[in-house]
Amino acid sequence: MLNALRSKAMCLESQLPGIPLLIFLAAVYSLLRILKLYFPPPGNYPKRIPQLRGFSIINAVSFLNKRYSFLQLNQEMIGQDLYMFKAFQQKAVVLSGEQGRRAFFGEKGLHFELGQQSQNGPVPGGDVIRKLDEMDIQLVSIMNKQLLKIFHKDRLANAIPILVHNINRHMEAWGTAGKMDPFKDIYSIVVQMAICLSTCEELASNLRTVQHLGNLYLQQVTSITPMTLLFPWFPCSAKKQKERSAKGLYNILSHYVDLRREAKTPNLNPFDVLIADSDTNTAIVRFALFVMIVGVFNTTMISCWALIYLGGNNEWRNKVVAEVQNLIATYSNASRSKPIYQCFSTILLSAWEENMPIADVVIRETICLIKNGPALRYNLADNFQIGGNMIDKDTFVLYRREDVHLNVMCYSDPLTFDLSQFCAPREEDKQGNLLFLGWGASHHICTGTKTAKLKIKMLLALMLSSYEYQLVDGSSKPLKEPPQPNRDDTYESRRICEPCFFQYRNV
Numbered sequence: 001m002l003n004a005l006r007s008k009a010m011c012l013e014s015q016l017p018g019i020p021l022l023i024f025l026a027a028v029y030s031l032l033r034i035l036k037l038y039f040p041p042p043g044n045y046p047k048r049i050p051q052l053r054g055f056s057i058i059n060a061v062s063f064l065n066k067r068y069s070f071l072q073l074n075q076e077m078i079g080q081d082l083y084m085f086k087a088f089q090q091k092a093v094v095l096s097g098e099q100g101r102r103a104f105f106g107e108k109g110l111h112f113e114l115g116q117q118s119q120n121g122p123v124p125g126g127d128v129i130r131k132l133d134e135m136d137i138q139l140v141s142i143m144n145k146q147l148l149k150i151f152h153k154d155r156l157a158n159a160i161p162i163l164v165h166n167i168n169r170h171m172e173a174w175g176t177a178g179k180m181d182p183f184k185d186i187y188s189i190v191v192q193m194a195i196c197l198s199t200c201e202e203l204a205s206n207l208r209t210v211q212h213l214g215n216l217y218l219q220q221v222t223s224i225t226p227m228t229l230l231f232p233w234f235p236c237s238a239k240k241q242k243e244r245s246a247k248g249l250y251n252i253l254s255h256y257v258d259l260r261r262e263a264k265t266p267n268l269n270p271f272d273v274l275i276a277d278s279d280t281n282t283a284i285v286r287f288a289l290f291v292m293i294v295g296v297f298n299t300t301m302i303s304c305w306a307l308i309y310l311g312g313n314n315e316w317r318n319k320v321v322a323e324v325q326n327l328i329a330t331y332s333n334a335s336r337s338k339p340i341y342q343c344f345s346t347i348l349l350s351a352w353e354e355n356m357p358i359a360d361v362v363i364r365e366t367i368c369l370i371k372n373g374p375a376l377r378y379n380l381a382d383n384f385q386i387g388g389n390m391i392d393k394d395t396f397v398l399y400r401r402e403d404v405h406l407n408v409m410c411y412s413d414p415l416t417f418d419l420s421q422f423c424a425p426r427e428e429d430k431q432g433n434l435l436f437l438g439w440g441a442s443h444h445i446c447t448g449t450k451t452a453k454l455k456i457k458m459l460l461a462l463m464l465s466s467y468e469y470q471l472v473d474g475s476s477k478p479l480k481e482p483p484q485p486n487r488d489d490t491y492e493s494r495r496i497c498e499p500c501f502f503q504y505r506n507v
Helices: 002-015 021-038 056-065 067-078 097-106 112-120 137-150 153-174 182-198 207-222 226-230 237-262 270-276 281-311 314-331 340-345 349-354 357-370 449-466
Strands: 082-087 090-095 177-180 374-379 384-386 389-391 396-400 467-472 501-506
Touching: 056 067, 056 082, 056 226, 067 082, 067 090, 067 374, 067 396, 090 097, 097 384, 097 396, 137 270, 137 281, 153 182, 153 340, 153 349, 153 449, 177 182, 182 207, 182 281, 182 449, 207 237, 207 281, 226 237, 237 270, 237 281, 270 281, 281 314, 281 357, 281 449, 281 467, 314 340, 314 349, 314 357, 314 449, 340 449, 349 449, 357 449, 449 467
Parallel strands: 090 396
Antiparallel strands: 082 090, 177 501, 374 396, 384 389, 467 501
8 A cells, every 4th residue: 555655655746846755645544534533434343232233423422412312213223222322532331221220220330420421511610621531530539628618508508598599589579470481581680690609708699700701601501512522723703702701711710719819817718718728819710600601501501401390380380389488487487477487587597408398309300301312421440340241441421311311111101291100199200220310429429519509499499389370472462381401502502492471570
């Protein structure tokens, strides 16, 4: 082959004497390297693991564009609980079934944050952008310790009046009646709550800056495209938007850290607690952004879809309203003549966590219906086996959550909003092993679960006790049935067809 290339090069050189032979050979070599990278041969896989054929670049683009559809289609085609595919030079193993579920959530060597790099791309850091694959395990451990400290139950208990007050401020701005897009208005509230719990009072009380931060974070998320993930070096508009928004987020948060450093009297706000621990601006900003990354969109989407499903189901909405009224009557010590939000402000954390069983079921069912993208991990274990099949180290491992949440073998009517399947006597989520994966399972439980559930319950309680609403389209005509989520939308789980709004009025 080399002789043929040399002959061809000499022929071309005689025709184009201005092109040196060495430059031509270098160009051919570079082309072959690129072709090998983006169109590698099938490769050698463990014998017993079926592999998805085809060019790796096509697999990568298909997976990043429509993950749910890509995995579902290939699962149906291969028909086994274990298969693998290649995206560029990276191998990915896809798991389904009970055995795969036990292995995936029980293996300590599967790393969550490194797995997320294939989904989230770079995250903002002190140097404006820091790639997740450069973030070592020690750094992740530090952030988890920060989370446990800042979101300690005593701190959450003290934050309840502030959180309720912030929610009420946003709802007062809606007026006594109107039409709103829940995916925008609820998002603004959740951003405010995240900033309140992770930064300082000066920032959380500045609604204009909070809104700007929310917009910057939205730009950060929407700039994560297949193009920016596959070709991070390419200077496309999404890459430039991501860099601008990352820089904006860092500069604003760092400015408020400096304000707290210069304050004469420290307080117990998160920034002050981290400053007292001698954390740098970079570490403190990274923590605040980590809170937004892990919480804002999930909390927003669960809250929005819970309200959408309840808006289309009067029976269960009335049950949640009755539960909220009982919560106030039993656990609030505020006068009934006070505004409703002040009644919620005096309810203890334990009551929010332990005495809203119907709201808990609403959250579980909503998660089952909308959060069914693959759970991703990165294998750091040297000897990780499933059913005699060895999973190589440095391999991405995925588990299809819809294999449980949308499986008729687990839930009798998985595509319908039906809370009774979680309630006695059915309790279908307890009829097998690991049948609910919304907050992780086994060795992989989400650190912020309690905080997220508290925020969602507060939003549901204040919304349902303050407003009556119905689902309408863009022309304010009632929807015949709730919209369906786009399961291929990795970040937002938004509606798939017609728009959905809330036509609301004060109770």
